[in-house]
Amino acid sequence: MSNKKEKQKNIFEKIYEVIKTMASKPSGLIGLIILTFHVILAITSPLYVPYDYKAIDPSLMLTPPSSEFWFGTDSLGRDVFTRTILGGRTALTVTFFGSLIALLWGGSLGIFCGLVGGKIDDVVMRIIDAFLSIPWILAMLLIVSLLGTTTLVLIPALGFFYGKGIVRVARAATHDVIAKDFIVSARARGHSNMSIIWNEILPNVRDAIMVEGAMRWSWMLLGFSSLSFLGFGVSPPTPDWGLMISNARGLMSFAYWAVLAPIFGLSSLIIGINLTADAFAKALGIDRSTKAPV
């Protein structure tokens, strides 16, 4: 029992250490601040939004930013500020859980293929290659138009498409470890494959997979917003950055504020995630600038 508690304490200590290292560099600190800001905003924004995001008022159509409407209003007279701070909620939730799914299935399949090798590995990797050659957006559009645009479809679909890359990273990381003597030693002792994966391989590839997952998260965010932009993400009137950009882009020449605000929201979040993921990788000792992940 005491052992378990000690272990938990160790994990918290490690997380604290990692975050401290990440924050020690300006780029990591900025990334962490932006990401935390977005997460807090997404959780708490419904409590203090100034207006109802659905409220349409034709008389206030395309009002420029003012003290009353900080970011102006859109073509239906809805407050852009309200919609912008609410607009990240769906995107963040869907992509966060999507990345988690991608991490889980990509990571496990990758480690499994790396460990067993041989014919199974060959077949699985060729299937993954085949999937990688399909333009993801077409495949996503197909899935979404067949099964609908609910979150329950979007999360697993995005998770599946972004997990393919993780399979390769996890497999490559496993190959690095698999030839080491401690794996041979575990095999010679007679441990089962599951025990070898869990005890010997996972602790050594975990970092690489997690960093890759964090990177995939920002890609997925962009992908999700593209889907919304095309009208296949969230359905109106739910506020969403991709959708907002899509709606307001025709009016860009005279109502720039309606486009700029969601663009700023989206890009700052992506930059935040990227900076954080980079700092995370460096804090774990994985240098992405000198070593390609795949």
Added chain:
Amino acid sequence: MKTTVQKINNLTIGFQSQKGEQISILKNISTSINQGETVGIVGESGSGKSTLALAMMGYVKHGLFTISGECIFHSNNLLEMKNKELENIRGRKIAMIPQNAGQSLTPNLKIGYQIDEALKLHTDLKQTERDEKISELLNKVRLPSPETMAQRYPHELSGGQQQRVAVAMALAGSPEILLLDEPTTGLDVTTQAHVLELLNLIAKDSGTSMVYVSHDLGAIAQVSDRVIVMYSGEIVLDGPVRSILKNPIHPYTFGLLKSIPKLSLPGLPNSMSGSQPQPGSIKKGCSFYERCEFADDDCKVNSPSLEFIKDLNTSVRCFKHNELLNLTKIESQNVKSIENKVLKNEILDLSSVSISYAKQKFLDQLLNKINDTNPTVKDINININKGETLALVGESGSGKSTILKSIAGLLKTKDGNIKFEKDKTLSNDLRQRDPSLLRAIQLIFQNPDESLNPNHTVEEIVSQPLRLYFGLKGKELKDKIIEVLDKVRLGEFYLTRYPRQLSGGEKQRVAVARAFAAKPDIILCDEVTSALDVSVQAAVLNLLQELKEDFGTTYIFVSHDLAVVRAISDRVAVLYQGRLCEIGPSNNVYKFPSHPYTEVLLGAVLEPDPDIKPKLVAEDIVEEKPPENGCSFQGRCPRILGDICKNEVPPWQTSENGNSIRCHIKIEDLKNQQTSN
């Protein structure tokens, strides 16, 4: 008076720690290199010897910087010169030969082309002159038929030949100083002896000064005129090779020499305690204080300076050198001779075991058959008794590790079977082996960096076999782990450490603890000491011997180092190309008559004594594959009889000493031939 080629004054090189402290890797190094002199720099890993060698060509590794001092070559300070100016010196005036020649040669360019490149860069010769020069250089490094050799790619050469090419390239610019960084470390014993002989010849012929960096006192003894001993970034001893090795008046060298197993002195050597301090951890006093058996309070507070002793022509950094000088004069070395209780009952029996690495055809794979007429390992018959230490000896490619792996079940055997305790046949498939059999056989690997999971604490590492085989949990498990660690002399506070926080010797102790935690009957040791520093090696050997005495464990000990094998084993089996050549009690294998291959191996052993020169009897050739017919050693045998060796597998003969030799030459003839020269 000899002319000085290079002079180093008060050189200190260091790095900036994360806390902003300046930490020195090299501390106040002052020395000089004379013309035509070979200087050996010896020290353990982390002693700063490579940093010093690189500084000699004006190079300081990334992250390090010169804190003070200078490195004078032709009245220029190399460390202050610009890269452009250094280009004219490096390669032309000062050349370097790296440790691993195989990696330093470009794999897709022919040997001749690569030497030509070096010539173009460092000389002003014309094309035809360069072609001649290439042949001349290849001749100089004793490579056979230079013309064809120049047309080969690096991978077509053996390790020793690659190292020779590296020497040829370094000689292309006729340098004044040749720096060699562990040039023979990755090579086989016989190849190493040949390369060292070559270096000696070159030093004599060309009058080039050489700086030979190595951790191996045996190699240093063979090539150097002068030896510099480094410890923790300082020169602790600097003097002529004979004086250093015969009268080691610094306690570090004194202990080091005692901890090296020697062929001439069989038995377990004394071990040195502790390990080298981390850079920056010693604030005052002598850096060797912690490990020194002669130290007193004075040594703790004051750091000794380098003192010149006129009688011995040697500089030493120790307050106690007089005491040591008297000691080295009187004390003859004593070693513990081992005596194992070998029981009569057989524990492991290998009968006509063959192992093949050949890729199998599809049909054979389906039928689970292995088809190979010339397998890597063939006809191995060995019985091992309980409590015995059997050593498998041979150069790389002799199949010694392969045999170990198939005993452990990691490799399938082609023919033959391996029986445990007479009646239990060990299955070829690891998954089909009974857990009690898996527990009975444990492995210890060469490199503890690889064999310990870097993300596990010592506690987790040692708990693996305890949980798997005995199902221990909770407090019981923890108590047992502490008990096992205690047996390998590691305290309780090691439990939460990670392998990266341990020294090499401590890591290997953890690996030993993990193997012993399973309460095994047999432990397979795969080159367990070769990745360790010399001073640690003896400690691990002693530990293994003590554990054996306590538990009656049987060891199968694989090594390429004949001196180590001699120190620890009861019986030795000599392998060449996967075939047994000779097997017998270790005391007798080292006596004549012996198999011609054993003779070659014994001749190539380097002792840390400049007066014992290796005897090079056979050619330095490397064979890729064992011969189809006849004796496995026919390709290199210095005593080959003729066609009989090529066509017929030699018979086993037993000598009067009790060792069995597999050779066509009659025992009496072998003895006469070997003892006459």
